[in-house]
Amino acid sequence: MGALGTAAMASMEQRLPWFRALPAENRSWIGLVAQAGIAAFVDWVKHPQRRPAVAGEVFGTAPRELARAVSLQQTVEMVRITIDVVEAQVDQLAAPGGEAELREAVLRYTREIAFGAAQVYARTAEARGAWDARLEALVVDSLVRGEASDGLHSWAAALSWSSSPVAVIAGTADGDDPEAIIDDLRALARRSRLDLLAGVQGSRLVVVLGGSDDPLAAVQPLVGRFGPGPVVVGHAVPDLQAAAPSAAAAVAGLRWTATRRPARNCSPMSTSRC
Numbered sequence: 001m002g003a004l005g006t007a008a009m010a011s012m013e014q015r016l017p018w019f020r021a022l023p024a025e026n027r028s029w030i031g032l033v034a035q036a037g038i039a040a041f042v043d044w045v046k047h048p049q050r051r052p053a054v055a056g057e058v059f060g061t062a063p064r065e066l067a068r069a070v071s072l073q074q075t076v077e078m079v080r081i082t083i084d085v086v087e088a089q090v091d092q093l094a095a096p097g098g099e100a101e102l103r104e105a106v107l108r109y110t111r112e113i114a115f116g117a118a119q120v121y122a123r124t125a126e127a128r129g130a131w132d133a134r135l136e137a138l139v140v141d142s143l144v145r146g147e148a149s150d151g152l153h154s155w156a157a158a159l160s161w162s163s164s165p166v167a168v169i170a171g172t173a174d175g176d177d178p179e180a181i182i183d184d185l186r187a188l189a190r191r192s193r194l195d196l197l198a199g200v201q202g203s204r205l206v207v208v209l210g211g212s213d214d215p216l217a218a219v220q221p222l223v224g225r226f227g228p229g230p231v232v233v234g235h236a237v238p239d240l241q242a243a244a245p246s247a248a249a250a251v252a253g254l255r256w257t258a259t260r261r262p263a264r265n266c267s268p269m270s271t272s273r274c
Contacts, residue, residue: 001042004089005035008082015081018074026069033066034082041086041109045102075117083110133179135159139240140199140206143168143247156240163195163210165236166243169219170250173205174227181205181225188221203227204254208243212236230254 009031012019019027044050070078086093087106094102135155142152175181178200185207189196195210205226212218215233223231232253234246 001035001038004038004086005031007089008034008038008085011081011085012078016074016077019078022069026066029066030070030078034078037079037082037113038086041106044109045105048105072117076114079110079113079117083113136197137199139197140208141201143208143240143243144201144206144251146244146248153241159197161195161197161210161240164239165213166208166210166238166240166246167212167215167218167236168234168243168247168250169207169209169215169222169231170234170247170254171205171207171231172203172227172229172254173200174225184225185222188225192218192221194218204251206247206250208240208247210240 009027012030019030022030083106087103090099090102090106135158139152139155139159139161142155173181181200182198185198186196189209192212194212197208197210199206207219207222209215209218209222213236215236219231219233230253232250234243234248234250234253237243237246
């Protein structure tokens with residue numbers, strides 16, 4: 001098992017340029033994963049009645065951070081190389097006359113490895129998505145409350161937000177599925193090459209839109225996902241840190257009777273620039 005693990009790492013080093021560029025710590029973790037995979041395979045061959053618990057026995061040996069440093073596609077490449085190394089040694093590993101049976105076992109185990117890797121990355125994506133949703137809600141709530149704290153900057157950085165200028169739009173939420181509304185808004189914004197953060201607060205839908213000098217025009221494709229009533233657009237500001245007044249203007253405008261959709265509220269205290 002040790003020789004196979006060493007051979008697999010040497011083959012990765014030779015065939016994968018991105019692997020050579022990884023920090024030594026990550027390469028070490030990958031080596032442990034490869035060895036754990038081979039050890040789990042050998043144990044399964046000894047006890048074929050067991051179903052290999054790949055997600056825990058193999059990928060559970062590495063820290064969660066490794067899934068961020070190595071993509072699913074790269075993981076597939078490493079698994080393929082490891083399987084190639086094992087298959088190349090089948091004639092030496094198998095008992096006399098058992099070569100075909102061992103090759104079949106390798107193929108079956110490869111399927112388990114593929115499903116195990118997909119499961120690990122799916123869980124990571126779900127956890128990341130849930131965490132991003134919480135951060136997004138914190139950003140929107142902070143702007144609505146007028147609390148442009150240091151935390152806002154770190155939350156935005158974690159969400160990879162760097163768009164400017166920024167404007168805040170407020171309206172009513174349409175439907176009982178806030179996640180679906182926000183997903184639709186994000187898809188619409190992406191088509192317009194804009195960045196978007198959104199949050200549903202009770203019956204209120206608040207959208208932070210980045211990347212347009214004319215937020216009143218930029219919000220037009222999004223209006224259909226708001227519920228009935230006014231859709232109020234706050235004024236554009238240079239960046240997210242300065243967006244609290246835009247949020248205040250948009251939220252204050254919801255208390256007014258709007259004749260247009262969307263309507264612009266340039267200031268929560270005055271409409272002289274509208």
